[in-house]
Amino acid sequence: MRILVIGRTGQVATELLPRLAAAGHEAVALEPPEFSMTDAAQVAAAFDHARPEAVVNCAAYTAVDRAEDDRALAFAVNATGPRLLGEAAARAGVPVIHYSTDYVFDGSKDAPYTECDAPDPVGAYGASKLAGELLLHNAQPRSVTLRTAWVCSPFGNNFIKTMLRFGKERPELRVVADQHGAPTFAADLAEAAVTLLPRLAAAPAGDPVFGITHLTGAPYTTWHGFAEAIFAGAARRGQPAPKLTAITTADYPTKARRPANSRLDCSRAATVLGIPAKDWREGLERCLDALFSQQELPNSGAGCSASPAPSAGSATMKEPN
Template sequence: MRDWLRIAVTGKQGQVVSSLVERGALSGAEIIAVGRPELDLIDHKSIRASLLKIKPDAIVSAAAYTAVDKAESEEALAFAVNAHGPTTVAEVANELGIPIVHLSTDYVFTGDKDGFYNEADETGPVSAYGRSKLAGELGVAAANPNHAILRTAWVYSPFGANFMKTMLRLAETRDSVNVVADQFGTPTSALDIADAVISVARRLSTDLDPKLRGVFHLTGGGEATWADFAEMIFSGLHARSGKHVSIGRITAADYPTPAKRPANSRLSNEKLKQTYGITAPDWKESAKVVLDRLL
C-alpha cells in the first residue's frame, strides 16, 4: 500500500474538507482542496481543467449543495451541484485512471424503516435535496467503476456551521431549548469521516479487489435523537462552565420545515467494517472530542 497519497478534494469551506486538510498530514496524505472559482461544480470545463492540473492519486467528491430546505425551491440548482457536477468529477477521475470517493447522505432513504438501513435497502428520497444526492450517487457510479460512495449523516465538527455549534450559540442566551425527539440517527464527526475517507482512498488507489468498490455507510457508532445529541452537548457545557440549559422534547410536526426529513436516519456501518476494517467510534466519544475543542 502506498505511503504517501496526493488527494484532490472538491470544495474549500465544508466541514469534511476542513477536516481532511487537518487530518491529511497525520495520515500521510497531501490534501489539495479546490473549489470556486477555480473549480465550480456547475462549470464542467473548470472541473476538468482544475483536476487535470493537480494530477492527484485519488479524488474526493465532497463539495455539495446542502441547503436542504432551500433545495425545495431550487431543485434544478441542487441537481446541477449534487448530481451533474460530481458525475463530471467522476468522469475526469476515470480519464486519469484513479479512484473517486464520493460523499452522500441518509436523505436518499424514506426514513420509514424500523432499525438500521443497510446498503442493499431500497432508496426513496422524500426531498429535493435527497433526490439530487441519489442522482449524484448514480452518476458517479456510472461514470467511474473505480468508486466508493460513502453515505453519512448528522455531520458536525469544529468547523463551519452545524448542530453542535448551533446548540452552543443558543445556550449563550437561553436557559431552555426545544429539540426534536422523534427523529433517529447517529451524530457523525467530520474528523472521523476524514480519517475513513483517507483510508478508503488509499486502499482504492492500490487494491483492485472489486469488493472495495460500491456503496458504503459511514456514521458514528450507536444511535440518538436530536434531543439526545443536544442533551449530551448541554451536559458537557454544564460540566465545564456551570451553565444549565434544559431541553424541551418536541416532535418533528412541532417544528415544520419546507423539506421533509427522514424520521429514521440510522445507517448500518457493518459493510464498511467487514470490507475495510473501519469502525467509527461511538458517537458520544467523538462528540466529546469536538465539544472539548469548541469549549
C-alpha cells in the same frame, strides 16, 4: 499520493486536509469561486493541473429546505458535479471517494437502513444526492460513496454549535425527539478517507471496497438525546445548560420533510472497509474541548430557527461540504 480534494473550508475538508498532509500525501483543494465542479472545462483543467492519483469530493449543496425551491442548483452541485468528477476520474484512471446522505431514504423503515435497501428520497436534497451517487458510480465504477448523517465538528454550521449558541441565549430549548439517527464527526469521515486512499489506488475495478457504504457514528440516538449530551458536556465545562423539552416533528414543521429514521447500518464499513463506526460521545468531548478553547463561540445560526423554540429539524445535516 497526489489527492484532488473538492471543497476546502467545509467541515469534512477542514478535517481532511491536515490529515492528508500528516499521512504524507500532497493535496490540491479547490472550491468556489475559483472552481466550479459543475463546469466540465474547469473539472478537466483541475485534473490536468493536479494530475491526481485519487479524488475526494467533500463538496455538496446541503441547504435542505432551500433545495425545495432551488432544485436546479441542488441537482447541478449534487448530481452533475459528481458525474463530471467521475468522468474525469475514469479518463485519468483514478478512484473517487464521495460523501452522501441518509436523505436518500424516506425514513419510514423501523430498523437501520442497509446498503441493500431501495432508496426513496422524499425531497429535492435527497433526490439530488441519490442522482449524484448513481451518476458517479456509472461514470467511474472505481468509486466509494460513504453515506453519512448528522455531521458535526468544531467548524462550520452544525447542530452542536447551534445548540450551544441558543443555550447561551435562552433558558429553555424545544428539541425534536422522534427523529432517530447517529451523530457523525467530520474528523472520523476524514480519517476514513485517509485510511481508504492507499487501498483504492491499488484496487482493480470490481474490488468489493468500491460501491456504496454507510458510515456514521454510534450508538443511535435522537436529536433530543444528542442535545442532552451536548449540554451535559457543556455543563461540565462551566457553560450554560438550558432546560430541554422534547417535541415531535409535527410540532416543528419545515419546508422539506426530515427522515424520522436516519439510522444507517454500518456493518459493511467494518467488515469490508475495515472502518468501524466511532463512538460519537468521544467525538463530542473532543469537539467541546475545541470549541470552548476558543475565545468566543462562532456564530452558527445560519439556517436555524429564529423562534424561541429551536428544534433539531432546523439544524439537521449541513455537511459534508
